[in-house]
């Protein structure tokens with residue numbers, strides 16, 4: 480019999496969130512970003528759940544795009560946000576309808592040399608300074624492509640924002656203006672700028688394609704605003720059973736380092752999930768969890784296979800009862816806040832030890 484610790488993945492919530500992304504995208508089409516194993520939810524299941532509605536997927540690399548095809552999802556083009564790793568990969572892109580980004584001179588040389596080229600997105604660096612050609616280089620890159628009869632392979636231009644989640648920053652507007660100006664000489668080509676956070680920025684220009692990722696999974700892209708406030712539903716419920724309960728007396732400590740000490744008689748529970756499952760070890764005493772829809776709190780240090788909770792607020796809790804570590808009652812973003820990180824990291828950190836169960 481399995482341990483009873485698993486991640487329940489709600490395909491209806493995923494589809495709901497995709498619809499929210501479409502609404503926020505207005506006239507633009509939304510390519511569903513499902514990199515990093517579908518943000519930890521399982522790329523095969525995510526691709527299948529969105530196959531009927533998403534016109535395009537986006538992933539980081541070709542391995543992830545192949546995983547979509549191996550899941551039996553064959554219709555949609557898949558954009559490769561980091562482009563290809565080698566010249567050989569270009570043939571795989573053509574065969575599978577993958578659309579790699581072209582972000583550097585090495586990739587341009589591979590493309591020019593290859594016997595055939597896939598359709599590509601030109602990546603423009605407007606200030607993120609991670610990947611992409613400088614705005615001043617675009618004309619030269621386009622000229623090189625045209626020289627090699629590759630102009631028709633260019634689908635359009637993409638750029639990525641550095642500060643879209645910060646409502647007070649003016650950088651997104653600057654990047655948008657830089658992008659619009661730099662790509663204006665090719666009005667017939669497509670354009671894509673917006674990640675999830677940008678889709679919630681008032682007045683944000685969206686062009687033809689948006690690229691929502693985190694919002695699809697029901698986590699908030701915006702610091703200080705909850706996913707529920709944005710109309711998003713939690714997709715992953717991380718759940719594990721209580722496997723032990725005991726009554727602590729004043730002075731009794733809990734777990735490694737004897738970090739937490741009871742100041743009064745306290746009923747506590749041990750949950751069968753720890754950092755070996757991807758739960759953040761930095762989530763300390765006071766981090767929320769839930770049992771029977773009732774909030775409870777972690778106490779002491781998270782161990783590899785277990786963590787401890789205070790059951791004072793859930794006196795009816797019994798061994799075997801399922802505890803929600805995050806999900807509809809406890810937003811993943813809230814747990815992330817207690818671990819000094821972001822929901823993205825927690826969702827993508829759930830290890831292979833935790834079975835994903837789709838419902």
Ligand SMILES: *Cc1c(COP(=O)(O)O)cnc(C)c1O
Pocket residue numbers: 512514560638639673674675676690691692693694700
């Ligand atoms: C990951 C990624 C996205 C999606 O970002 P979210 O913040 O998850 O919506 C969009 N575009 C690029 C280039 C990315 O790398």
